Amino acid sequence: MSANGDILTVNQLNVAYGEAKVLFDVDVHVRPNEIVACVGRNGAGKTTLLKSIAGFLKPASGAIMTGSTSLVGLTAFVIAGMGIKYVPQDKRVFSDLTVRENLELGSYASGDYDWDKVTTYFPKLKQLMDRKAGFLSGGERQMLMIGRAILGGPKLLLVDEPTEGLAPSIVSHLKDVFVELAKKSALVIVEQNLPLVCAIADRVYALNEGRIMAELIGREAIRPEACEKYL
């Protein structure tokens, strides 16, 4: 952990796709056991931020640090191996593999075969072990992806739009799971569902056109209407 107690520090981050600049001088701080939310409209740069942290995009400038280690220039699989796991938005699992095989892939990479913690959070996966992941519903896929990511006890989970297109009952379940997960890991959640993030986040960054417009900290400050003001 760094001197300021952050598990992740993003400092003056600039990211561009070719000529098109997407993130401008972004600063983000994540402390242990914190749920940090990034909110913003489509195209605000939320996913770009997560992908840059996860090692899928190379920043034009700026620093991404975990403790005293810089993540800039490291490959995505090395960053995943350091316990920083990215759960992408598109809910595309390995559709030809069964749920069990999907989890085995997560276990083999992390060396953690304790599936009880996955099935404790998502009991439904127990009944779906032999089903091909391509035949799961959107909610079940999301459970599988998060379940796979928490194997190995990651120190930071980067979750991209987890509730998009899911039924309200599943959204509510995921909300409870995120709160539980935050007892062991830190989470960065990119979300457009403001009531959800305002209910669970300890810190919210409002992004607009690639810039951090506001950093809201504490229960009092984090309200949907307060976030809306900056988007």
Add this chain to the structure above:
Amino acid sequence: MNALRWWWGLVLAFALLVVMRVFLPLPFANEVVIFSIYTIGCNFLLGRVGFISFGQPAYLAVGAYAAGFYFTYFGANPYIGIVIGIVVGFIVALIVGPFFVRLRSDYFALVNLALAVIIYFLMQKVLAPITNGDNGLWYLTNLEPTPVLDLTHPSQFFIFALLVGFATWAFYKYLDDSIYGACCLGAKINEDKLTFLGYDNFRIRLTAFVIANTTTALAGALYAVYLGFVSPEITSPTRAVDPVVVTILGGVGTLYGPIVGAIAYTGMKDVLSQILVNWELMIGFLLVFIMLAGEKGIWGTLEPRLKKLFFRKAASETAGGSKARTA
């Protein structure tokens, strides 16, 4: 019981090959077994990792020429020749692999074809003083008989090739069922997702490439022993699509597809070539038909039907049995 379930498919497949040997000519049986070993590497690359390669003859030639050089210039023991073919195939795959597997699938197909062309011209022209150019290396009479199974004798060679084939299939079945097999399939379906989990796609692809092409070199070394000569024709660019054709014909990504494809392809080649001069034209039409019919190939189409038939029968027997017990 689990072991039995694991083995029965393989045992049945190779038992059928033994039966085939009884009814069909020996050269045909030998050709089928070697061709299926030749194809399984291509089938693994295409079906499991998503790499289509038009350059498999390159690795076949590496195995065959490595063994051929040994038989012509250094020794006469077929077993040692085969081991040399495998080792040289492994080394060549390990050298070119790091460069090739970085490429996307379409470029990968072409760069392998380029390698096949390079090896063809190396063997035909550049190294002609030691390879005898188009005439090739002839050493059939140099090969010394071996104990237990005499590989210079075609019928005993068949038993050896069958055992090697069985071991190769058992190995690929193990790979298919292992976590590494799942990693390969993951790399094919979506390599980014695999990276999220902490896997290095490059290493997964390189390992698959080396395994597949070492297997192809093994087939080359078997050809070298079986035929008793090697010529540049083995890596001719016109033969480059053969393993891809057999892979698609048999069924991409299926364990038994290469065997079924090799039987169908070799069979058609033997039968049609007696009737038609341009028999390859029929293979072309058949491929178009298979693609239009659903890209699954012969085994890919048959397997689910056989399973359905088998399981329906088993299910009805169980239902009948329980009824009888109830009565």
